[in-house]
Amino acid sequence: MTEAPKHDTVLDTGAEQLGTTYARALIAAAQKEGVADQVVQQLGRMVDEYLSQSPQLAASFASPRIDADEKCRVLDRIFGDEFHPILIKFLKVMASRDRLGYVAAVRRASETQLDEMLGRLVATVRTAVPLEDAMRSQIAERLSALLHREVRLKETVDPDLIGGMVIRIGDTVYDSSVVNRIDKMQKKAKAGFSSQLLKRFDEFVQDKT
Incomplete structure (x- = not known):
């Protein structure tokens, strides 16, 4: 039986909860380096400028048929020179857990959490x-x-x-x-x-x- 791709959609009732959990981890790690705002902004750019404009890239992130190592290589190749190492490391953790298809949910939750923290x-x-x-x-x-x-x-x-x-x-x-x-x-x-x-x-x- 083929496993369905893990897409972040309105039909996935667990997406927002998962996004909230991962967002907390991302912000905590970024805060230690004093780059929380920068990292959250970059995550937003990734969703808006890359995933939204490239359905193929978004589908590859969500596909269970592409292994974690290949997804990590894609992250390094496309984003490694542009995005903060903390964000790249975090995305690789998501890839290793087959959760990279939920990046948009993490973006939404991280923006909300950071806004609340900063008032x-x-x-x-x-x-x-x-x-x-x-x-x-x-x-x-x-x-x-x-x-x-x-x-x-x-x-x-x-x-x-x-x-x-x-x-x-x-x-x-x-x-x-x-x-x-x-x-x-x-x-x-x-x-x-x-x-x-x-x-x-x-x-x-x-x-x-």
């Missing part, structure tokens, strides 16, 4: 186009000043939200959508779009103070 708020930012680095930093800084708490941005892109953004923190929603200006915004350069978006962000933040 950090999570702001979900929905925009029509991906944020530029400078704008991302300014939004985080201004939200932190407004709320007197460190804020981590969780970004999503919604092409229908032309010319604006929606920020959600817990049950509070800050809405600065300007859909009625679609035509004008489409003609603006990327830098011009960011400038307008940041101006509107300032306006609704000031309204909250």
